[in-house]
Amino acid sequence: MRIRRLKLSGFKSFVEPTELRIEPGLTGVVGPNGCGKSNLLEAIRWVMGEGSPKSLRGGGMEDVIFAGTATRPPRDFAEVSILLDRDGEDGGEGEVTRRIERGAGSAYRIDGRDVRAKDVSLLFADAATGAHSPALVSQGKVGSIIASKPVERRQLLEEAAGISGLHARRKDAEQK
Numbered sequence: 001m002r003i004r005r006l007k008l009s010g011f012k013s014f015v016e017p018t019e020l021r022i023e024p025g026l027t028g029v030v031g032p033n034g035c036g037k038s039n040l041l042e043a044i045r046w047v048m049g050e051g052s053p054k055s056l057r058g059g060g061m062e063d064v065i066f067a068g069t070a071t072r073p074p075r076d077f078a079e080v081s082i083l084l085d086r087d088g089e090d091g092g093e094g095e096v097t098r099r100i101e102r103g104a105g106s107a108y109r110i111d112g113r114d115v116r117a118k119d120v121s122l123l124f125a126d127a128a129t130g131a132h133s134p135a136l137v138s139q140g141k142v143g144s145i146i147a148s149k150p151v152e153r154r155q156l157l158e159e160a161a162g163i164s165g166l167h168a169r170r171k172d173a174e175q176k
């Protein structure tokens, strides 16, 4: 699975609709402190279903919505979409969208269809990726991976091996 395009609107500092195409190969994001580099990685984790505001450097989930500046009013919603290339699997391209509105919580769409948060997390878990994928290493997190406990390392290995999707489905089946 590869991310081909990232679209943001009202997400953190990306107040105006912004579209970034991600070409094959290595992509670097450069810019001065505070320009929004980490916000981009957080947008990817958020659209993949991140549920913890703290890991997005916020106090509550609505903190991802553009909060306004001295010259710009705050926004009422934030929306992020990623266009995926599901290479090798059944289905070519697919776009996952998450939107949050003040006072109304988050909603997800896959290819324009309303879906549950769980559908999005299963889609990414089956592709051995997602909001908690060890492939997404946030600023300052390298040290915590090195210092992690064996149980936490096992989780990393299971995700890297692509079996955490199976765990999620087993848990789902056990609850039924």
Ligand code: ATP
Binding pocket: 011, 012, 013, 031, 032, 033, 034, 035, 036, 037, 038, 039, 040, 063, 064, 065, 066, 067, 068, 139
């Ligand atoms: P560094 O090089 O220091 O790591 P960076 O490029 O990673 O910087 P980010 O941390 O992505 O920068 O961006 C921080 C900026 O995003 C700050 O200016 C902050 O005010 C802004 N920001 C974060 N959340 C919001 C929000 N909800 N509304 C408006 N601006 C926001």
Ligand code: MG
Binding pocket: 037, 038, 039, 139
């Ligand atoms: Mg940063």
